[in-house]
Amino acid sequence: MRHLLSTKDLSRAEAIQILDIAEDMADVQTREVKKLPTLRGKTVVNLFFEDSTRTRISFEAAAKRLSADVINFAAKGSSVSKGESLKDTAQTLAAMGADGVVIRHHASGAPQVLAQSDWIDAGVVNAGDGTHEHPTQALLDAFTMRRRLHPGASRGKDLDGVSVVIVGDILHSRVARSNLWLLRALGAQVTFVAPATLVPVGASTWPVELSFDLDATLAATRPDVLMMLRIQSERMNAAYFPNAREYARQWGLSDERLARLRPDSIVMHPGPMNRGLEISAGAADSTQSTVLEQVANGVSIRMAVLYLLLSGEREALS
Amino acid sequence: MTRESTAPNGRYLLKGATLPNGDGADILIEGGRIVSTGTGAADAATTVIDAAGLVALPGLVDLHTHLREPGFEQSETVLTGTRAAAAGGFTAVFAMANTLPVSDTAGVVEQVQALGQAAGYATVRPIGAVTVGLAGELLSEIGAMAQSRAAVRVFSDDGKCVHDSLLMRRALEYVKTFDGVVAQHSQDPRLTENAQMNEGALSSELGLKGWPAVAEESIIARDVLLAEHVGARLHICHLSTAGSVDVVRWAKARGIQVTAEATPHHLLLTEELIRSYDARYKVNPPLRRDEDVQALRAGVADGTIDIIATDHAPHPRESKECEWDAAAFGMVGLESALPVVQTALVDTGLLDWADVARVLSNQPARIGRLTGHSHSFENGAAANITLVDPAARSVFELDRLHGKSTNTPYEGVTLSGSVRWTFHQGFPTLRDGVLADTAETATAAREFARSQEVNA
Amino acid sequence: MARTVLQQADTARALTRISHEILESNRGADDLVILGIPTRGVLLAERIGRLIVEIEPGEGTDAGLTGARRDAADLVGSLDITMYRDDLSKHPTRTPQPTQLPRQGIDGKTVVLVDDVLYSGRTIRAALDALNDLGRPRAVRLAVLVDRGHRELPIRADFVGKNLPTSRDERINVRLAEIDGVEEVTIEG
Numbered sequence: 001m002r003h004l005l006s007t008k009d010l011s012r013a014e015a016i017q018i019l020d021i022a023e024d025m026a027d028v029q030t031r032e033v034k035k036l037p038t039l040r041g042k043t044v045v046n047l048f049f050e051d052s053t054r055t056r057i058s059f060e061a062a063a064k065r066l067s068a069d070v071i072n073f074a075a076k077g078s079s080v081s082k083g084e085s086l087k088d089t090a091q092t093l094a095a096m097g098a099d100g101v102v103i104r105h106h107a108s109g110a111p112q113v114l115a116q117s118d119w120i121d122a123g124v125v126n127a128g129d130g131t132h133e134h135p136t137q138a139l140l141d142a143f144t145m146r147r148r149l150h151p152g153a154s155r156g157k158d159l160d161g162v163s164v165v166i167v168g169d170i171l172h173s174r175v176a177r178s179n180l181w182l183l184r185a186l187g188a189q190v191t192f193v194a195p196a197t198l199v200p201v202g203a204s205t206w207p208v209e210l211s212f213d214l215d216a217t218l219a220a221t222r223p224d225v226l227m228m229l230r231i232q233s234e235r236m237n238a239a240y241f242p243n244a245r246e247y248a249r250q251w252g253l254s255d256e257r258l259a260r261l262r263p264d265s266i267v268m269h270p271g272p273m274n275r276g277l278e279i280s281a282g283a284a285d286s287t288q289s290t291v292l293e294q295v296a297n298g299v300s301i302r303m304a305v306l307y308l309l310l311s312g313e314r315e316a317l318s
Numbered sequence: 319m320t321r322e323s324t325a326p327n328g329r330y331l332l333k334g335a336t337l338p339n340g341d342g343a344d345i346l347i348e349g350g351r352i353v354s355t356g357t358g359a360a361d362a363a364t365t366v367i368d369a370a371g372l373v374a375l376p377g378l379v380d381l382h383t384h385l386r387e388p389g390f391e392q393s394e395t396v397l398t399g400t401r402a403a404a405a406g407g408f409t410a411v412f413a414m415a416n417t418l419p420v421s422d423t424a425g426v427v428e429q430v431q432a433l434g435q436a437a438g439y440a441t442v443r444p445i446g447a448v449t450v451g452l453a454g455e456l457l458s459e460i461g462a463m464a465q466s467r468a469a470v471r472v473f474s475d476d477g478k479c480v481h482d483s484l485l486m487r488r489a490l491e492y493v494k495t496f497d498g499v500v501a502q503h504s505q506d507p508r509l510t511e512n513a514q515m516n517e518g519a520l521s522s523e524l525g526l527k528g529w530p531a532v533a534e535e536s537i538i539a540r541d542v543l544l545a546e547h548v549g550a551r552l553h554i555c556h557l558s559t560a561g562s563v564d565v566v567r568w569a570k571a572r573g574i575q576v577t578a579e580a581t582p583h584h585l586l587l588t589e590e591l592i593r594s595y596d597a598r599y600k601v602n603p604p605l606r607r608d609e610d611v612q613a614l615r616a617g618v619a620d621g622t623i624d625i626i627a628t629d630h631a632p633h634p635r636e637s638k639e640c641e642w643d644a645a646a647f648g649m650v651g652l653e654s655a656l657p658v659v660q661t662a663l664v665d666t667g668l669l670d671w672a673d674v675a676r677v678l679s680n681q682p683a684r685i686g687r688l689t690g691h692s693h694s695f696e697n698g699a700a701a702n703i704t705l706v707d708p709a710a711r712s713v714f715e716l717d718r719l720h721g722k723s724t725n726t727p728y729e730g731v732t733l734s735g736s737v738r739w740t741f742h743q744g745f746p747t748l749r750d751g752v753l754a755d756t757a758e759t760a761t762a763a764r765e766f767a768r769s770q771e772v773n774a
Numbered sequence: 775m776a777r778t779v780l781q782q783a784d785t786a787r788a789l790t791r792i793s794h795e796i797l798e799s800n801r802g803a804d805d806l807v808i809l810g811i812p813t814r815g816v817l818l819a820e821r822i823g824r825l826i827v828e829i830e831p832g833e834g835t836d837a838g839l840t841g842a843r844r845d846a847a848d849l850v851g852s853l854d855i856t857m858y859r860d861d862l863s864k865h866p867t868r869t870p871q872p873t874q875l876p877r878q879g880i881d882g883k884t885v886v887l888v889d890d891v892l893y894s895g896r897t898i899r900a901a902l903d904a905l906n907d908l909g910r911p912r913a914v915r916l917a918v919l920v921d922r923g924h925r926e927l928p929i930r931a932d933f934v935g936k937n938l939p940t941s942r943d944e945r946i947n948v949r950l951a952e953i954d955g956v957e958e959v960t961i962e963g
Contacts, residue, residue, distance in 0.1 A: 001867070008523075017869060024854070024870050033907040038857040066857075087639050107641035108525035109595030116594070117639075130643070132525030155872070174525060201528055202519025307857075312867030 001308045003115045003124040006133040007182035012158060015185050019143050020155050021304035022297070028065070029300060039068035042310050044100040045093050048127070049075040052104055054271060055127050058295070059102045059136075062302035068310070071098070086110060087119050094120035100310045101125070108132035123309035125302075131172050137270055138178035140301040142186060144290050145225055147297070148266050160187035163221050167193040167214060167251055168229030168278055169240075171200050175270045176229060180208055193217050193251065197240040214251050218260060226261060227268040228253050228279045248277050255282040266290050328365060330746065332739075335369035335705060337695055338376075338675040345374060347701040350744035350766055355695045369705055372738060375675050377409025377702025379682040379691050380652065381472065381501070381579060382555060382627035385411070385442070387433065388426065389418025394632040394722050396430060397756070399652070400439035402630070402721035404747035404754075406652035407704035407737035409440050411630075412686055415447040416477045422447035422458035424466035431468035437756075438763025439747050441702075443688060446470040448489045448500060452478050455485070457492060464496035471687040474501035476555055477602075479537060481507050486541060490550035499577075499685060501553040502541055504562070505603065509533035514643060516589045516604045524592065526642060529604045531559040538562050542569035542576050553685055554578040556629050558603040560613030567622045577624040577685050580614045582658035583649055585626070587611075587727060597638045597645030598727050601631070618677060619668040625682045628655045632723030653718050654728045656706060660735035664708070671708075690743075701744035710736035720753060776947065779938060780959035785919065788935030789818065792917050793825035795933050800884050803830045803844060805912070807880055809853040811889045811901055812871035816852045817950050818919060819888040823850035851875045853887065853908075858900035875908065885911040886933075890948040892918040895929035920959060922946050 001014070010018075028036060044063040046056050056072065063070045073093070086105075093101060100123045103111045108130030115124040128134040146154040149162065164183055170176045170192045183190050184207050191209040192199065203210060211217040218226070231247060241247050248254070253267065258280070261267070267279075267289045275281045284291060332345040337355075346353040346364075380403065386394035394402075396413070403411050413430050415421035421430060427444035434442020446463035450456045452475045463470040473493050480486045480502060489500050510533045515521050517528020538554055542565065545552035557563060557578050566578045583601060588608050591599045599605060617623040631648025638645050651658075659678065663669040669677070675694075683691035690700030714728040740748035745762040747754050780788070800806050803826050810819025823846035832844055856862075856870040887901050898916060905914060917933035922940045938961070940946065945962040949955075 021870055024857075024872060027873065031908065035907070036857040037903065038862065085636060085639075086641055086644075087636075105641065107643035110641040112595050113597075113641050116596075130525045131527075171522075177523065177525065200519075200522030201517050201530070202522050205519045206523075307870075308867055311862045313863055313865055 004135050004305050004309065005112050005115055005124065005126045007135045007138050007178045007185070008133070010182060010185055012185050012187070015139070015142070015182060016156065016158060018139055018301070018304050018308065019146060021307060022139070022143050022300040023155050025303040025307070026297070026300040029296070035065050035067060037067045038307060039063070039066040039310055042068045042099040043071060043097055044068045044102060044306065044310070045071045045073055045098040047073045047075070047089070047093065047101050047103045049103070049105040049110070050128070052128065055104060058298040059125075059127060059302050061299045062306055065299070066303055066306055068100070068306065071096070086114065087117070090114055090117065090119035094122065098122045100306060102127045104128045106130055125305060125309065128174055130174065132174055133178045134174040135178050135182070136298070136302055136305055137175050138182040139305070140294055140298045141179055141227070141268060141270070142182055143297050143301055144268065144294050145266065147293075148290065149224065158186045159183060162188040162225065163191070163223045164188050164225040164227060165191045165193060165217055165221055165223040166227045166229065167253070169198045169231050169235060170194045170203070170229070171198045172232070172235070173229050179227070180206065191217055191221060191223070195241055195251065198235070214257070218257065222262055223265060225266050225268060226253065230270065230272065231274060231278045244277055252277060253279045253283045255280050258283040258286060258288070261288065268294060270294070328744070329363055330741070330744075331364050331366045332369040332374060332703070332705065333366055335372055335374040336671075337374055338672040340671070343374075343695070345695060345703065347703070347741060347744050349769065350701050352693070352695060352697060352699045352701050354697055367739065371709060372705040372707055373671050374695065375407070375671065375704045375706060376679040376693050376695070377691055377740070377742065378407045378656065378678045378704050379410045379686070379688060380408050380628050380630065380655070381412045381625060381682040381686055382476070382581075383411040383413055383630045383652065384416065384632065384648070385413040385430070386632060387417065388429065392634050392722070396433035396442060397437045397439075398720070398722045399630070399632070400434060400437050400442060401753055402650070402652040402719065404439040404740045404742065405718070405720045405737070406654070407656050407706065407740050407748070408652060409702035409704070409740060409742045410443060410683070410688055410691055411440050412443045412445050412472055414476045415445045415474060416452060420447050420451050421445065422450050422452075424459065424462040424468070427463050427468035427470050428466050435763060435767065436760060438742070438745070438759040440742055441688070441690070443472070443686060444468045444470055445472045445474050445476070445501065448473045448475045448480050449485065454478060454480060454482060457485070457489060460492055460498065461496060464498055471496070471498045472501050472553070472685070473498055474503065474555065476501065476503045479503050479505040479507060481537070483540065483544070487544050487548060490545055490552060491548045494548070494550040497687065499551040499553045501555050502537070503555050504534045504537035504541065506533040506537055514600070514604075515592050516606045518589070518607065520589050520592070524595070526592070531561050531606070534559055534603060535561040535565055538565045542566070542574050545576060546572065546574045551575045551577070556581050556584065556603055556627070557614065557617070557623060558584045558606050558610060560610045563613045563617040563622055567617070570622060577681070578617075578622065579625045579627045580618060580623045581629045582626060582651055582655045582662070583727060585611060585614055585618070585662040586658050591727070595642045597640065597642055598649065598725055600642060600645050600647055601649050602647035615663060615666070615668055618663060624677065625685065626655070626659055626677045627682060628652055632721050633725050634723060638725050648725065650719060650721055650723055650726050653720065654714060654726060654733065656737050657714065657733035657735045658728070660708060661733045665734050701741050703741040704737060705739035707736045707738050708734070710734070712736065776960040776962045778958050778960050780920075780936060782957040785935070785957060785959065788919060789821050790825055792933040792935060793822050793829060796822070796886055796915070796917065797826060797830060799915070799932070803827075803832065803849065805883045806849055807876055807878070807883045807885045807911070808850045809875070809885055809887055810850070811887060811897060812852055812854055813953070814948055814950055815889040817952050818890060819850050819852070820846065822888060822917065848876055848878065853901055853904055855897060855900040855904050858903045860896060860900065873904070873908075880905065880909040880911045882910070882912050884913045884915065886915045886917050888917045890919050891946050892916070892921045892931050893924055895925045895927035898929050899927050919948060920946055
């Protein structure tokens with residue numbers, strides 16, 4: 001694997017390979033010495049054009065546990081905010097000898113543009129681009145589901161027949177998109193629940209069930225997994241829905257809705273959570289919630305991805 | 319005064335050309351005019367051009383070109399843009415008003431017109447801004463521009479939509495006073511805030527903000543009704559959706575004085591190309607679905623769409639070598655227009671060469687009130703002529719471009735047809751695919767202008 | 775042409791001898807951990823573990839298993855060294871294999887590493903590094919089915935099935951019934 005830009009182009013076998021390697025990485029996380037020498041001498045640059053401390057430190061921990069050198073390059077306050085282009089930034093990183101670039105960008109497709117360019121010959125990991133994709137988030141979500149569904153025996157498993165309901169701002173969510181493609185590749189059934197204003201145009205052509213009604217969907221699907229997406233307050237100002245109270249009542253995971261889930265259903269959230277808006281405190285802290293597991297698993301997934309991209313000999317440029 | 323002494327641009331015999339109607343003819347040019355069409359004899363002073371197998375078209379007219387001068391000379395100038403025009407077979411271009419300063423006064427439009435005349439590669443007809451500074455608030459000095467030496471007849475805020483309904487009504491009425499036409503860039507601004515590509519399943523998948531078809535169609539629907547109400551002419555720039563074709567077809571059936579244009583790229587390319595996030599495919603209006611392309615082609619074939627115009631929009635490299643959201647909208651299109659039209663419409667049997675002459679010369683000239691272009695090779699007509707080799711088929715490469723910018727979406731694409739010769743006012747600006755020298759062209763243009771004064 | 779140097783019976787005899795030697799040098803099976811290096815080393819380690827249990831069925835060492843017969847699973851594990859290799863960047867990306875230690879762990883134990891072929895010694899160097907991150911054994915020994923020479927590091931095997939002098943151009947193929955369907959060691963010139 002040369003780059004990880006999206007989950008859309010991952011095959012089932014590739015996805016399972018990443019998840020399985022992440023199992024090995026997770027095993028390392030339980031040891032006293034949590035570090036591996038694998039990427040010694042390699043340099044990974046975290047190139048963040050958009051603030052995200054969580055994702056950045058997760059990638060940083062992953063790279064460091066593989067013994068890579070990590071350079072954090074936050075665009076804010078740097079030359080980038082003074083108008084330096086992606087091209088110039090990339091060429092600068094290339095000159096510094098970056099082997100891997102973990103890029104988060106507000107513009108959809110920026111990681112792909114970087115990967116296709118001849119500006120830099122580094123492995124590119126998409127750490128979230130605009131409203132396009134966030135592949136490592138989807139991989140850690142699938143990893144978390146697989147571990148919960150097959151405790152102690154998740155290696156090699158797919159998610160055939162698993163039902164996943166994803167609720168919230170699908171329109172702006174790169175997490176929802178990456179999850180849909182990956183979950184489909186792994187054999188899961190996916191339902192999106194959102195007000196019509198937050199359903200992407202043309203989503204009816206995607207391999208997903210669409211619903212406006214959370215209660216009806218929960219009753220009909222009895223899902224294995226319920227994933228709540230973060231709702232951003234600026235959406236209210238743009239007339240996507242009237243106010244927080246109405247949103248929470250219609251599409252929030254309340255204690256009452258939590259009680260109606262199957263006892264073995266799991267509740268996921270990519271974080272950071274708006275407690276009381278899309279998820280109640282009770283649901284967030286329940287034993288069904290995997291929120292903290294997701295964070296821990298994020299490091300294992302990112303180690304697996306960095307390992308796959310950076311350890312072997314560089315594949316010839318196509 | 320004898321013709322020889324005032325003939326600045328020599329005497330050429332285009333031997334064995336095929337006219338748009340399919341007839342074969344020898345075309346004799348002298349003194350910037352067509353002297354005879356039929357079977358001509360050459361004397362020693364005549365340059366004979368073997369036009370066997372070449373289609374002769376009236377010089378192509380582009381109603382929608384961005385020459386970028388004044389203000390954005392790093393992208394294009396009147397000189398470089400008209401060299402590109404000549405290379406593409408165009409003998410007249412209408413220069414859009416979004417310059418800096420904006421072409422909203424007689425001074426700016428006269429400057430642009432004069433630069434074009436001095437360069438000599440093509441007749442440059444400036445387009446005047448509808449509103450001051452393209453700001454969509456106050457009407458610009460439309461009368462002054464119309465009565466200036468540039469004789470502006472086409473007014474447009476292209477790049478921006480005249481979205482205020484009342485202002486659009488007034489513009490349509492006021493422009494009528496000067497036999498002009500408003501060329502509308504139909505784009506509802508609120509529905510397209512920060513829009514990046516056609517809105518649909520693909521924009522949703524790619525995470526690029528959608529530019530919905532309805533944002534174009536709703537403005538066109540409003541404008542044709544306004545044009546009907548005030549009895550004015552309306553021209554619609556770059557139609558891009560199947561729905562727009564339907565609205566225009568309905569308006570024409572109703573007798574509304576509306577004309578419509580499509581660009582070559584909207585007749586050939588689809589949004590699928592954007593999967594690459596390659597900003598060369600970023601254009602406004604955006605590339606649409608295959609259904610839209612097919613509807614536009616049908617619209618051109620049945621006359622609903624009157625003309626094809628390039629929307630030649632040069633941008634410097636750095637405006638395209640970047641992430642999609644940051645990239646500029648637009649593609650260069652003068653050199654590729656004819657090959658794309660042949661590939662998309664002639665090779666597919668939708669148009670014959672008489673239709674090509676209509677959509678790329680006669681109709682745009684008529685809409686823009688341009689003389690000397692909408693001829694049918696009659697004796698005495700201005701010698702603005704383009705010779706095309708329809709049998710050519712080649713991979714489009716950047717070396718075919720002669721403007722300052724290279725933001726073409728066709729690099730590496732195999733296209734039919736090749737413009738071999740372009741005659742502007744009887745002077746060959748393109749000679750078997752090779753552009754005439756800049757100084758020689760400027761001299762010829764000066765001599766032609768002098769001869770016109772003498773003959774007048 | 776491939777030349778067979780060990781046949782099924784030869785391999786079986788070699789492993790039996792190695793098992794006896796391990797028991798002898800460890801003075802029994804207590805505090806013994808046999809770790810195979812994937813892929814074929816793991817299979818050899820499992821066979822050695824079974825042989826040791828057959829030879830010395832004694833008590834399990836786990837507290838919970840007092841009185842029970844010793845089980846091979848108590849002795850045998852696998853040690854993946856992929857992440858510790860020094861030649862990762864010279865080959866296409868390798869898929870790592872799981873590392874599984876016996877429940878008793880390796881701290882204070884005698885660990886016998888098992889691999890099929892000992893050649894440059896780099897694999898064993900990586901295995902020693904990996905062990906170092908997993909715990910602190912009392913001693914580490916090395917058992918190999920074939921030692922073909924050409925060491926590049928100061929490493930030697932404690933238990934050797936067969937010494938096979940080879941040239942660098944030759945290839946040693948170890949085939950085991952569990953994954954290869956046949957049981958043989960061949961040299962290809």
